[in-house]
Amino acid sequence: MKILICISKTPDTTAKIAFADNNTSFATDGVQWIINPYDEWYALVKAIELKEADPSIVLHLANVGGADTEPIIRKALALGGEEAFRVNTDNTDSFFVASQIAHLAKAGNYDLIFTGKETIDYNGASIGAMLSELLDVPFISHAVKLELNNNVATVTREIEGGEEINKLSLPAVISCQKGMAEQRIPNMKGIMGARSKPLHVSEPVEAAAYTSIVSFDLPPAKAGVKLIPADHPEELVRLLNEEAKAI
Amino acid sequence: MSVLIFVDIAEGKIKKASFEAANYGAAIANQMGTEAAAIVLGNCTEDLSMLGNYGISKVFHNTDSALNVFDAKVYAQAIADATEATTSNILIFSNTITGKALAPRVSVRLKAGLVSGAVALPDTSNGFVVRKSVFSGKAFASVAIQTDKKIISLNPNAFSITKSNNSATVETISLTIQPSTIELVSVNKITGDVPLGEADIVVSGGRGLKGPENWGLVTDLAQLLGAATACSRPVADIHWRPHHEHVGQTGLAIAPNLYIAIGISGAIQHLAGVNRSKTIVVINKDPEAPFFKAADYGIVGDAFEVVPKIIEAVKKLKGSV
Numbered sequence A: 001m002k003i004l005i006c007i008s009k010t011p012d013t014t015a016k017i018a019f020a021d022n023n024t025s026f027a028t029d030g031v032q033w034i035i036n037p038y039d040e041w042y043a044l045v046k047a048i049e050l051k052e053a054d055p056s057i058v059l060h061l062a063n064v065g066g067a068d069t070e071p072i073i074r075k076a077l078a079l080g081g082e083e084a085f086r087v088n089t090d091n092t093d094s095f096f097v098a099s100q101i102a103h104l105a106k107a108g109n110y111d112l113i114f115t116g117k118e119t120i121d122y123n124g125a126s127i128g129a130m131l132s133e134l135l136d137v138p139f140i141s142h143a144v145k146l147e148l149n150n151n152v153a154t155v156t157r158e159i160e161g162g163e164e165i166n167k168l169s170l171p172a173v174i175s176c177q178k179g180m181a182e183q184r185i186p187n188m189k190g191i192m193g194a195r196s197k198p199l200h201v202s203e204p205v206e207a208a209a210y211t212s213i214v215s216f217d218l219p220p221a222k223a224g225v226k227l228i229p230a231d232h233p234e235e236l237v238r239l240l241n242e243e244a245k246a247i
Numbered sequence B: 001m002s003v004l005i006f007v008d009i010a011e012g013k014i015k016k017a018s019f020e021a022a023n024y025g026a027a028i029a030n031q032m033g034t035e036a037a038a039i040v041l042g043n044c045t046e047d048l049s050m051l052g053n054y055g056i057s058k059v060f061h062n063t064d065s066a067l068n069v070f071d072a073k074v075y076a077q078a079i080a081d082a083t084e085a086t087t088s089n090i091l092i093f094s095n096t097i098t099g100k101a102l103a104p105r106v107s108v109r110l111k112a113g114l115v116s117g118a119v120a121l122p123d124t125s126n127g128f129v130v131r132k133s134v135f136s137g138k139a140f141a142s143v144a145i146q147t148d149k150k151i152i153s154l155n156p157n158a159f160s161i162t163k164s165n166n167s168a169t170v171e172t173i174s175l176t177i178q179p180s181t182i183e184l185v186s187v188n189k190i191t192g193d194v195p196l197g198e199a200d201i202v203v204s205g206g207r208g209l210k211g212p213e214n215w216g217l218v219t220d221l222a223q224l225l226g227a228a229t230a231c232s233r234p235v236a237d238i239h240w241r242p243h244h245e246h247v248g249q250t251g252l253a254i255a256p257n258l259y260i261a262i263g264i265s266g267a268i269q270h271l272a273g274v275n276r277s278k279t280i281v282v283i284n285k286d287p288e289a290p291f292f293k294a295a296d297y298g299i300v301g302d303a304f305e306v307v308p309k310i311i312e313a314v315k316k317l318k319g320s321v
């Protein structure tokens, strides 16, 4: 069994969101980079748990990004990835990125491909589903639980207002959500070992970009909070009804 | 050339987010001087002609039994076929769990650029540019779609509906429906509750409520207001509340009309998921809590004293309306 985990680099959740170059690019000054939390906490750690249960499983990592993503790839290797593949290009358009990973995936013949449910920067929630279409395999999104029985996966996935249990034969692409696994911290042995694990770099294959970012902007600041005295909460209810027309 | 909207059905009923998508698609059709049609897959107990109220002129319906189990692979092919059969060049989804599984697959099938998480009508003055939410609600990006066919998935609660008295014609459409690759083992619906992502009003509790035994404050107020309930991440992590209620950067991002936060500090990761709410109310005993900076209305006070009084005031208000 071979599992490919797609990992993306995102700004730390506390990073200041500001834009540069006339609001056409994210201002990276002083930003700390992390593995996209959904990719790390749920997709990668779940894959590691599967390998702990069955050591014959092989765990590969895929990343589309420039050389500056290598620190986060090394971290993913420290956590338990065994071998990583980086496609050396900027990740701009979702279809372009999915096409790069599809190319890796076809070459590697994976049984299972994990992604996070979305990235916390672009919030595209697209790569997994696109990848499944490019590979012509089933896709399950927002998985919160997964069990493997040889070639059959039983997956609990989130639906609007509840959960659903699906059963399917591999290969498949699965996007992972909270519940799949719990965040882990890499240990010293992992960090030392990660340095010598293979990290293959390849140039992108030809693929179209369907979209491009024109500009970014920030939401307008709130006008300021209207404070209501704690001994008159009924005033809040009146304002919500008459002024905000919200109730 | 027309606009096609995927109208999503759950348990035989049209989802609220789909009405928004339908109305949004109709507004685009209007902008482009064309018509809006809807594609509905699977059984529906509602009268589909009422999609006309939302600006749809034609509804295409397919009820193949294979569609009773949601399989993104099967649905995507059916929707792509319907897009081609109706010579539509703009396709609209809602950016819900279902939409997120489908729109990207259809995008690949049709070689159509996708913008997911749209928050406004496209700007067609120079190309085709769609504004979307990025950085989990902390910013917006304007994204140009370069392909001839275009797909937009609309964030729930981002577009306000304008209704009319029109009615739509409903036709059966024949599509290639592949056998399902997924076996549905079971469904576990948390019934009765308003789905969080679509709710107009959300009442949310944080660690300030001290323990799950105090959640009556949140649920009572929510019930009175017809609201959904939510919570901060630590509250879900320590299992006071179920995971699906966790909102924020690493939980669900929501944009209700009204968000009431009780005993939540307003950490940046929490704000990221809720700051698109139209009106934000914060009840927190610490005047320095960062949430007050992001709020429209606030009460500095003890939730255990303040919230019961709010509940009484809402009861009075509802009784008098």
Ligand SMILES: Cc1cc2nc3c(=O)[nH]c(=O)nc-3n(C[C@H](O)[C@H](O)[C@H](O)COP(=O)(O)OP(=O)(O)OC[C@H]3O[C@@H](n4cnc5c(N)ncnc54)[C@H](O)[C@@H]3O)c2cc1C
Pocket: A013, A037, B205, B206, B207, B208, B209, B231, B232, B233, B234, B235, B246, B247, B248, B249, B250, B251, B262, B263, B264, B265, B266, B267, B268, B269, B270, B273, B283, B284, B285, B286, B289, B301, B302, B303, B304
């Ligand atoms: C990578 C990362 C991702 C994260 N993602 C999320 C996310 O998606 N969503 C999220 O919510 N958090 C997220 N967090 C956690 C976030 O940083 C905060 O720790 C969390 O939001 C705090 O939750 P809280 O406000 O409920 O608790 P606390 O920070 O403990 O705040 C409790 C508040 O209750 C108030 N209070 C106490 N008693 C009362 C009372 N009697 N009456 C009124 N008020 C009272 C206090 O003044 C305080 O402000 C994330 C953190 C990290 C590092």
